[in-house]
Structure formats: structure tokens, C-alpha cells
């Protein structure tokens with residue numbers, strides 16, 4: 001049986017190949033995974049395919065699909081010697097990517113390819129860009145030069161600025177997010193339908209909030225019941241009061257931790273869906289949907305937005321989740337977050 005890791009990486013590689021087959025080449029990719037070397041291999045694979053002189057097959061529009069690994073281009077890409085495939089790495093000393101490094105690659109990407117069909121810029125450890133480096137890079141990411149492809153590699157995507165995250169097509173080459181909980185998936189399906197069919201105004205938005213809060217409350221009750229029944233308190237009713245108090249503290253800490261994890265799943269699922277909406281506003285995006293099963297809802301919402309507004313939604317929701325890690329009042333944070341979304 002294939003390990004989950006190879007299944008996920010295969011899945012990402014298949015998605016990428018399928019998009020090339022259809023001549024849909026994104027301008028900026030974010031390759032995610034647990035190990036940088038395998039992400040670098042994946043980036044090299046794409047760079048080889050795009051620039052191979054004698055690929056075994058091509059898309060209708062001429063994109064190379066199966067690089068030969070033997071031609072001069074393939075060999076130089078593999079050896080990291082190709083003048084049109086440029087790399088940025090974090091410096092050894094500071095483990096950071098600074099603004100000068102980014103300026104260099106931005107300049108290099110702005111020049112026409114010397115010999116290749118596509119200029120490829122690979123930013124290994126993109127999450128190590130410091131803030132000024134990331135800001136210098138945003139414009140290139142928004143308006144990339146023609147015939148260029150940027151590939152950002154990250155093992156810690158939570159460190160990337162929202163503005164960068166939202167401008168890349170993400171492909172997960174790691175073990176990645178496990179399958180979503182069935183209850184969460186079911187809830188999100190209803191949520192997406194309710195959003196797609198909701199009218200304008202505040203009332204529909206408060207109904208969405210209500211649906212989220214109700215599901216979270218039900219989940220919390222479930223967690224309380226399940227942890228209470230396994231707590232020693234129920235088995236030792238005669239224990240002394242000190243002991244009982246300790247068990248109670250343990251129990252409530254356990255409930256809180258489990259509830260936060262579960263809430264993270266719900267909010268993370270919404271985040272995935274908002275990303276699907278953003279993808280649906282982009283020309284080559286809809287093939288990467290995380291939830292193709294309700295693409296209709298996703299496209300309905302996407303049709304009401306543009307990519308800028310859809311990208312802002314991701315920023316709003318990421319901020320909401322970060323806020324919940326602080327001691328902010330939950331219902332209030334969710335209300336503010338949901339009302340700020342443009343759906």
C-alpha cells in the first residue's frame with residue numbers, strides 16, 4: 001500500500017501534469033511539504049519539463065510534459081547550472097532571505113530568457129523572506145514578466161505573508177492535511193450552499209454565523225461528554241476533594257484543548273473553501289479545487305467577486321484564526337470575521 005506521503009505527492013504531481021496537458025500554466029506556485037529536498041526536486045521537475053529540448057510528449061500548446069533528462073537543457077537544470085532557472089536560498093548565517101537577494105532575482109526574472117522557453121525562478125525556503133524582501137517581491141508576484149514561472153518552496157507556510165500566500169497556486173507535496181473530519185465536511189457542504197444562495201445584507205450573514213456557532217457548540221458538548229465519561233471522577237465518587245479538584249482542572253483543560261483543535265478544523269475548512277473561491281476567480285484555478293464536489297457553490301460565489309476581493313477574504317480569515325489564539329472572545333471574533341468576508 002502506498003504511504004500517505006507518496007499518495008499526496010503523487011496527487012500534487014498529477015494535478016500539475018494535468019494542468020500542463022491542458023496548457024494551463026500558472027505564473028506562481030507554492031509547493032508545500034515537510035522536506036525541502038523533495039520540494040526542490042519537484043521544482044526541478046517542472047523546470048525540466050518546461051525547458052526540455054526533446055520531451056517525450058507535449059501539450060497542444062507546446063508545453064513539455066515528459067522531460068528527457070538527457071538533453072543539454074535537462075542536464076543543466078538538474079545540475080543547477082541553467083542560466084534561465086534561477087534560485088534563491090536563505091543565507092547560511094541568518095537563515096533569512098534578504099531584500100537584496102530578492103531584488104537580484106526580480107531583476108533576473110525581468111530579463112528575457114537567454115535560451116529557454118520559460119524563465120523559472122525558484123525561491124527555496126520562501127517563508128524565510130524577511131518583510132522587506134517579501135514586500136519587494138509582491139509586485140513581481142502580481143505582475144510577473146511574460147514567459148516566466150515562479151516556484152516558491154515552503155515547509156512552514158504559516159510564516160508567509162497572507163499577501164504572498166493568496167497570490168500563489170498551492171500544491172501540497174507532503175503528507176499534508178489529513179482527510180477532513182466527516183462532520184466538518186458535512187457542515188462545510190451546507191455552509192457553502194447557504195453562502196451561494198444567500199442574498200445581500202446582514203441577515204444571511206448572521207445566519208451563517210449562527211450555523212457556525214451552533215455546530216461549534218454541539219461539538220463542544222460532544223467533547224465534554226466523551227471526556228467526562230473517561231475521567232476518573234466518574235469512577236471514584238468517594239475520592240477526596242483535593243483529588244477531585246485536580247481531576248476537574250485536568251478535565252476542563254482537556255476539553256478546552258480538544259475543542260480548540262476541533263474548532264481549528266472547522267475554521268481551517270472554511271479557509272480551504274475561501275481558497276477554492278479565489279482559485280475559481282483565476283483563469284487556470286478551478287482544476288486545483290480542494291472541494292470539487294461543490295464547485296457549483298464555489299463558482300457561484302466566485303462570480304460575485306474578483307480575485308482581489310477573494311484574496312482579501314483569505315487574509316481576513318487567517319487574521320480571524322490568529323486572533324482566536326489570543327484570549328479574544330470567540331463569538332465576537334467570529335462575528336467580526338464573518339461580517340468582513342465578501343461572499
Ligand SMILES: [Zn+2]
Nearest residue numbers: 052068071074
Ligand atoms: Zn530534456
